[in-house]
Each structure stands twice: as C-alpha cells, then as structure tokens.
Amino acid sequence: MIQETEAAVELETAMSAAADAAPALVNSRPGDRATWLRAIADRLDGDAEALVAVAARESRLTEQRLRGELVRTTFQLRLFSRVVEDGGYLDAIVDHADADWPMGARPDLRRMLRPLGPAAVYAASNFPFAFSVAGGDTAAAIAAGAPVVVKAHSAHPELSRAVAVHLHEALAAAGAPRGAFALVEGREAGLALVLDPRLTVATFTGSLAGGRALFDLAASRPEPIPFYGELGSVNPVFVTGAAAAARGREIAAGFAASLTLGVGQFCTKPGVLFVPAGSSFADEVVEAVRGTSGGPMLTDAIRGGYFASLAPLAERDDVELLIGSPAEAQEPVPTIYGTDATTFLAHADELLEEHFGPAAVLVRYGSADELLAAARALPGQLTATVQGVDGDPVGPLLELLAGRAGRVLWNGWPTGVSVTYAQQHGGPYPATTAPHFTSVGTASIARFLRPVAYQDTPDVLLPPALQEANPWSVPRLVDGVRTPGQPA
C-alpha cells in the first residue's frame, strides 16, 4: 500500500514502536499516566512564547487567540490527569457470585475498561494546539493508556514538530515507555496509517470529504476498527420573534462575533441563521456583520476551498447577497446570503453545505410551523442554538434540535467549546461518524477504551481496579450499588 519511501519508514518505525509499547501502557498505573500528562502540559507552558510565535506564523491566527488556545490545551491535559487519578473513567463493575440470581446461579463477574491499543490521531488545521499534536485526542489516548501516532496537519508542520519534541522529551523524562507517542507526516503516511493492521482505533477532525474517505478505509479493513471522525456541521441558530424584538441588536452582535471568530474557521461556526420575517432583525444582522472584518485564512488551499464552496450560492437566483462577497480575495470578508424558508425547505441540501470561513445563510421564516419544518430538515449537527426569551413556546423546537445535535444552546453561541465533564462535541452523521462519543471533554477518553470482563478470576490475577480490596480506590458499581472508592 505504501512505497519504501521516507514516509513509509517513518510510519513503520512509529507503528512498530507503538505496538511494542502497548502492553506496558495497558499496565501503566493511572497515577503514572497522570504524571505524564502534567509533564507535557508543563513543558508546553514553559515554551509558550516560542510555540505561539511559530503557530502564529504558520497559521496566520492572532497571537492572542493562540495563547488562549494553548491555555486550553494545557488545562485539558491537567484536567484529564485528574480524571485518570479519580478512576471513575474505568467504569469498574463488580458482581459477586450469586447462587440465587433469578436466571440461574451467576459466577463472579468483574468488568472494567481497558485500552484498545495503538491509536491514530489525525490533527486538524484550525486548532494548531487544541486539536493537533498535543490536543484533546492525544491527551485522551495517553490518559486511557493507548500509544498514539499523530498524523500532523500540513497546515502547521513546524509547530507540529516542535510540539512533538516536547511530547517526546516530557514522556521520556517522566518515564513513559518509548513508543507511547510518535508523529508522522504526509498524505501517504496518513492513508497507510488507517490501514495498518496494528492500529486499533482512529480519531479525525476535519472536512467531510477527508473524514469520509478515512472512515471508508477504516470500514473496508479485513478487521474494521472504530473511526471517530468529526466532520461537518453548519450549527444552526434559531432566533424567536420575541428575542429579536427584545434584544435584536445584542443577538446580531453576538452572531457576527461568533461568525467571524478565527475568520470563521471553526467546526462550530454558526453557518445558518433562522430569523423572523417581517422584522428589522435581518437588517440588524447585516449592520452587525458590517462592523466586523475578515482576515487571512489558515492556508491558501483552505481559502480556495472556502471561495469554491460559495460559488454555487452566488449562482443561485433564489438567494440574495446581503453583505460581503464570494469573489476570491487574499482575505475574505464576512459574507451573508439571505433567503426565505420556502426556498430553504425546497433546497435544504444545497443551502446546508458547510462554508469553512466567515459566511452564513440567513433564512427568514414566517411561522412557527416553518421554523419546525426547517429544524426537521437538518442533518446531524455538532450544535444547535436557540435565541429566545423566557416563556417562548420553544419546547418542540428544542426537542427537535436535541434529536439532531450533540449540543443544544440557549442564548449562547456555539463557538468556544468548554472542556468539562458534561461537554458533548459530537452528533449524528455528518457531524461525526460515531454519535455515541465526544471529542471534547473528559468523556472523550472512552474512545480509546473497551470493556473486558473477568469471570471467577483469582484476586491476585485481577487488575487492581477489580480486586476485592479496591487498592486504587476507584468508584465502582458493586452488585448493582454505586460505591465511592471502597472495597467490595
């Protein structure tokens, strides 16, 4: 599949080291992995100024934004270290033998999550820190105990290598097994990686086309593996009539800021805005967007892709350019197309195409029925937002959106994804290829684990988390009762 190139050698080295490291990682102590995560965070923080400078040059993002992103990245590593130490992520369950179990005597059964094995992480272009070499997927894999091979994104090769050096050195100094982490580069290595027989799981953040291609490869393997792709989302925002009347200017300003944050290059950028027809709110949106500016995009290829995605919109005679321009420029300007709900409902597929950049479609709806019909037309989304007021009859709308999105927001904006316990960054296809999981937040660790049950196994042969005395004091479900870190 891959020629004997430098890339092939690099990948073979990475995968064979990862496979060799897997047994030691499985049996590494959670406390040790917590130490590794903190060591990585400390090293990145210690070199923040230099890293941000490289990131700014390569990504064309502002230093301020990148500094914030690095704070998020190192916080994430430290939060995951606490989750690992807590042990609840292991989902440990103990069922003692029970001769009176109603379906027939049951044996002693003990179940916990265990690392899958070598993991591939495909880094994203738009978060040079937080969804890249030392980003959330890498942090989650290391937290779980899975060796990780990161495919660098070609948008920031120098930064990727610099962060990789920190990872290598921090892991080595903290005593992690060699092979716990590796970086590979290039399209050739990326395609061979997902087909490597030693690989057990892959995560991806990027475009629908690229993610679907890798998903198809993962599913085509003789032994298919889980593929966690975070692909595409237009993140609809629904503004009620009452909200537009009560605080139209504030909402318009919030939308314009979210639309243009990072030059619109976020997977959570609000790409379609449903506004009440017959109000002045659409004008307020246009005015607010007029007060914003674009900026340089991450790469020339991304800029080209953005303008190419606008071309079909520009050619339609049933949508109207409200502000901005689809004409290719060095720095795109924030751009809004407008249409009505009838047009939207007739052409939802085309009008819900993602534009990775500062563009959105504004849809004027005339009735609550039209609004609900529009919500029903949505494919899977990472987020869906309602801007409303207390007492708005939005229950049915929220219910529809919860059925289509991973995260439902009230009077907020989808950009700015907090790393917490309750975060859900996922959703039905095409938002992701695996709706059960999240790629942000502490629950993201589960993607690198699978359950294993032990039946009637002597205590001395059990993993510590399942031993009767619970030496690691992990929270467990014991005979159906939740216990906070006690012996069974």
Place this chain on the structure above:
Amino acid sequence: MIQETEAAVELETAMSAAADAAPALVNSRPGDRATWLRAIADRLDGDAEALVAVAARESRLTEQRLRGELVRTTFQLRLFSRVVEDGGYLDAIVDHADADWPMGARPDLRRMLRPLGPAAVYAASNFPFAFSVAGGDTAAAIAAGAPVVVKAHSAHPELSRAVAVHLHEALAAAGAPRGAFALVEGREAGLALVLDPRLTVATFTGSLAGGRALFDLAASRPEPIPFYGELGSVNPVFVTGAAAAARGREIAAGFAASLTLGVGQFCTKPGVLFVPAGSSFADEVVEAVRGTSGGPMLTDAIRGGYFASLAPLAERDDVELLIGSPAEAQEPVPTIYGTDATTFLAHADELLEEHFGPAAVLVRYGSADELLAAARALPGQLTATVQGVDGDPVGPLLELLAGRAGRVLWNGWPTGVSVTYAQQHGGPYPATTAPHFTSVGTASIARFLRPVAYQDTPDVLLPPALQEANPWSVPRLVDGVRTPGQPA
C-alpha cells in the same frame, strides 16, 4: 432497493410507524418503559408452555433448554426495567457555570444519554427466545426508548410471530406508542432495513459472512449508522500442565459438556483447546467426548454449513481426527481434530475457522512460549478461558487474552452467559464490529443511546434528569462529584 412486494409494504409500514413513534418514546418516562418491559415478561411467562412447544418443534432444541432460555429472557426484561427505573444508565452530568474555570469561564452544561431513534434488531437462529424477537437487543432498545423493528430469523418463523403478538399486545395494553415494536421477515426486508434512511442503529447476532455483509451496507449508507454485529468467535481454552495433572478428568468432562451443549450451536462454544503435550490429558478429552452425544441441528442449512466448514480440516494431513466424524449425517457427532502448536502457529488462520456445531481443534503445546505465541495469534474473541491451579504463572497469558477477548474466564466454561451488570459479551473484530459495546448485560442498553449536552438552558426546558431539583432522583456527576440521586 426493494420491489413493491408484500415484504416491502410490511417494511414500509414498520419503519414509518417506528419513525412516528420515536418522538413519543424519547419523552416517555423511564417508569413507563419499565412497566412495558414487565408487561412483556409477564405475557411471555403466562404463555410459556405453548411458546416452548412451538420453539422445540421449530428449533429441534430440547424443551428443557428452551424453558431455561425463556426464564433468562423474561428475567432480562425485568432486570432492564429496574435499570431504567434507577436512572444511572442515563449517565447524567451537571456542570454548573463557573467563572473561575481555569481554561476560561465555563457555561452551565448538562449532559445525558438520549435514544438514537428507530433501531433494527436482526434475530439469531440459535437462541429462539433470548437473542430473538423479545431477546436482549429488543429489551435494551425498549429500555432505552428506541422504537425497534425486529428482522425475524427464518429458523423459527412461527415462534417469532407468536412472540411478536405478545409484544404487540403487551405494549398496547401497557400504553406504549403504536410503532414501538414491529416484526419483519425475509431476506429482502432484512437488506432493505439496514439501508432505510429512517434507521439510526442496527444490532445483529449471527454469522461472520452475514454480519459483515450488513456491516458493509451500514457503513456504505450516505449517512452511516452504528452497526453492532456479534459475528464469530472460537473461544479458546488454555489448560496448564498443572491443571491437567491435578484435575484432568474434571476439565475434560467440563470441556466436553460445554462443546456439546446445544449441539455446539453457541457463539461461546469452546472451539479450540490448548493442552500440554506429553501428558495423557488429550486422551482424557477424547474419552470425555466419547461419553457425549450430538443431536439434531437447528436447520438443515446450518447442518450443511457445519459439515462444509469441517471439510478443509478433514483434508489436511497435519491434523488428525481424534474422535467423531466430518461426514455429513442427520445428527452430527461430537468431533475433535488434533494437532501440535507448530502446525497451529503456521496455519492459525485456517485452524481458527469457526465450526458452528459440536467440533473443536485440540492443540498440543510443548512450552509456555508456545502457549503465549498461540495466544498472540488469536484474532478478536468473545471469550478466552484458562484452566489452571493456584500459583500457576499465568499472568502474562491472562494479560494477552484480556487484550483479545471481551470476557476472560478462570476455571469455567464460556457457554452460559449470565445477564448481569458486569457482563461483557463483545470483543475486537471478528467477535464484534464494535468493541466498545456488549450485547448481553445491562450495559447493552447504551447501544441505543447517544449523549446530548444542554448549554445554559432554562430549567423548565431541560429534560427532568438534568433539572436542578433532579425530580427523577437519578444518580449524577455534579461538578465532578458523584451524587446518588440528589438535587444538584
């Protein structure tokens, strides 16, 4: 994809009713779903004699076995009703807004699991009750709140219809939405079902070839959906030298009983047995198997498939028929082929083919290294078993097996899968197509759910499980702390 046949009409009716029922099911109260599950169990128990008689006629299994299987099936429905009432399965998490969150102020975020939507359940041939129309997958889908369309297995059509009538009547009498359950039949409907755009998830228990074909269809959809296939496993058993010496006859008898239970037609049948070379243990196994008998297989097609799978073994000159026969007969006799570890390691792929019936391969190993090498050669398994004695140095073996199997057993037999909290019936491919999940035990409910987070949403618009006062008293993680059903 599907012609306007009776099957097409039946499928369209089922899927459109399921899609219509989904919103009501999402919002059904867990207590109501618990009532439905118990109503189904009560009706099946109330008609046990008649159902067992139909099942025995169609499946050729003994009435005793089928009575036990029905007990398991109705126990499972009732156990799941308790899990639903407990609410822990919702995995509810509450993070209050926190201005001092280290990565930057966090909003109020609340996350819980929510039903995916219409689910397909492909019933199995070999468990006419427990993995069929009212089996574990159906119980889990109803517990989760997902409408379920069961594809009946052609091995027991009359029983499938009789159980479906009970399900329909029990659900209707208990007040469940119409469309919560439907039965479809036939290969044509089965293929169209997995491609139906309204479908959100599918589960399958059956052969590697059939399951892989459906998995490939699910992955090929414009919008791929999770496909939980439980496909193939040879369930290796490793006997240590000390165990063979200490209780060889007992182990041989246990193996022979597990091998021939249900005429070997279990996904957990022990299909390969590793025994110490140079001992009399292999002879004890042959003697024990000599004391068992075969019986009629589930269907003529399954019998044909079983004997066809033995043909390549019979033709090899590096394996030896120890007892039994590969010659097609009305009722197969328990059959063991023997070989050595060198041959096994050179031809593991061929020698690890599953034989769905009372046949196994016995492999004589000469050293601990050969034993570990054999374990490393295993693909994904549902189970792996060690027969040992206290003090046996089997840590490395158990560790290898935990890396390949969903369940590791000590001095037990893999057949007879208890329905409990800690059960794990799954494993890496080809054991299943989704190693994160189980198809037996209370954790199986999660396959029909996905997480949704609500950001800054007013209490009155939140699902009850996420409201501040916790009106359903579900256990939750609140700001990182586990709480047993209290208000946040």
